[in-house]
Amino acid sequence: MSDGHGLFDGVLAAGPVAELVGDRAWVQAMLDFEGALASAAAAAGAIPDEAAVAIESCCRAEDYDIGALGADAVRIGNPAGPLVRALTERVAPEAAAYVHLGATSQDVIDTAAMVVTARALAALHADLRTCATRLAQLAEEHAGTVMAGRSLLQQAPPVTFGRTAAGWLGGIVAALDRIDLIRRERLAVQFGGAVGTLSSLRGNGIPVLSELARRLGLVEPVLPWHTERSRIAEIAGTLGQTCGAVAKIARDITLLAQTEIGEVSEQGPPGSGGSSTMPHKRNPVAAVLAAGSAAQAPGLVATLLSAGAHEHQRAAGSWHAEWRPLVELLRSTGSSVHWLRVCLERLQVDPQRMRVNLDSTGGQLLAEHVAIELTSVSHGAVGRQEASDLVAVCCRAAGPDDLADVLAADAVVGKFLNRKRIGELLEPAGYLGSTDEFIRRALNDWQSRL
Structure with missing residues (x-):
């Protein structure tokens, strides 16, 4: 060329x-x-x-x-x-x-x-x-x-x-x-x-x-x-x-x-x-x-x-x-x-x-958070897979804005988690795990090469 x-x-x-x-x-x-x-x-x-x-x-x-x-x-x-x-x-x-x-x-x-x-x-x-x-x-x-x-x-x-x-x-x-x-x-x-x-x-x-x-x-x-x-x-x-x-x-x-x-x-x-x-x-x-x-x-x-x-x-x-x-x-x-x-x-x-996109599913992308919390607060009475299955059923039954209400009304979920706590669990900013630390590690790694 x-x-x-x-x-x-x-x-x-x-x-x-x-x-x-x-x-x-x-x-x-x-x-x-x-x-x-x-x-x-x-x-x-x-x-x-x-x-x-x-x-x-x-x-x-x-x-x-x-x-x-x-x-x-x-x-x-x-x-x-x-x-x-x-x-x-x-x-x-x-x-x-x-x-x-x-x-x-x-x-x-x-x-x-x-x-x-x-x-x-x-x-x-x-x-x-x-x-x-x-x-x-x-x-x-x-x-x-x-x-x-x-x-x-x-x-x-x-x-x-x-x-x-x-x-x-x-x-x-x-x-x-x-x-x-x-x-x-x-x-x-x-x-x-x-x-x-x-x-x-x-x-x-x-x-x-x-x-x-x-x-x-x-x-x-x-x-x-x-x-x-x-x-x-x-x-x-x-x-x-x-x-x-x-x-x-x-x-x-x-x-x-x-x-x-x-x-x-x-x-x-x-x-x-x-x-x-x-x-x-x-x-x-x-x-x-x-x-x-x-x-x-x-x-x-x-x-x-x-x-x-x-x-x-x-x-x-x-x-x-x-x-x-x-x-x-x-x-x-x-x-x-x-x-x-x-x-x-x-x-x-x-x-x-x-x-807006986060909220478009009415909190369903936080379903994992609810299932993990349910397993934890039940002290093993509800196993991980059972909790996941229960929350999945609620997600399928929920409309675009009422997932928290459906979860609270479920006989098993509602027994261990009240409506207020479910609302907190469905807040995206509360389920970020080690995100801040991972970002800090990536930035420190980059800075160390400059």
Whole structure:
């Protein structure tokens, strides 16, 4: 894919990551490898210092025709070969012999993949931290904003919106943890030559490898990983996990924003969230686009994992199968996180509507509270299952506003619980358990990482 703007890019390639994984970024990353390799070789005494300087001076992506490199890639099956040839033609003749010394095409592209991924993950990390900060703010502000919990899409015992936001925060923090680990430990330089022995560098292989990793800011691997692709698998898994965390939040927001629920909404700039045919619509468009971008991830992760079996010392096809899905996965993940950030910046919470929805079943979502209290005050005379069954019968018999009266009139329930106590038990704010402590724990966990 070119760096130009495609028809769907504004939707599915939004945010800073898209540019960081585009064609020009890849070419620059490959040239960064070649420049760093020359400098590392010079530092190890394998090539003259002047040659390294000459090679590095020609490692600017804007000097190369990306379209021509792509067209020439079919000759050897990858774009590194044409780029090395073009670089060699650009450098001074006395330095030409030292271009790409000791490396193979896969070294260039695998290392470029790590460089591109590192830059993309840095941008992704920044957007995720912004999301986490906003979620922590929502969790704190709405710690006491009671809303209906929902189980299997039906109303369940109450929660607070702060607890909901804290749960969302947990998913984002977990994604940040994985991204931090990948950035710190798993983005490694690739340098092994034709079959992973660096034989063409004779005794200079390891010193050049070490210096190359240092100059590129990548991990120095124990040995070349041409056909050991756990790094790619871990990157894929982490990006998939991130998209899963985003998709969960986006899905919840789109559900809570439904007309019939209306507990949250997005307040974007004029014109955002509209419809091509329905003038009244106010769609949570950023949440929708976050979900749509995140939905690309599972198939891309699966492709990268299925390409993990690389035969012998260098694979035929499996390595090539990784390029496009890795780019698309980084781009889609970046877009999903970008749109989540926009969504959270626009998000408006409606506590009054939450209360209306809480009261819409006449207290039936507190039936569990009544059953537990009945078991407790009867001192075992009414068992847990019996209490649950008794309360369920009352719920089925009750109208929208008379559950407390029906419960009080029941021979068994009324024997142990009077009408006043039943009314207290049906107050949502009185059945929140450890909600406050869970929110506090989530916020403390996030604060400890800042």
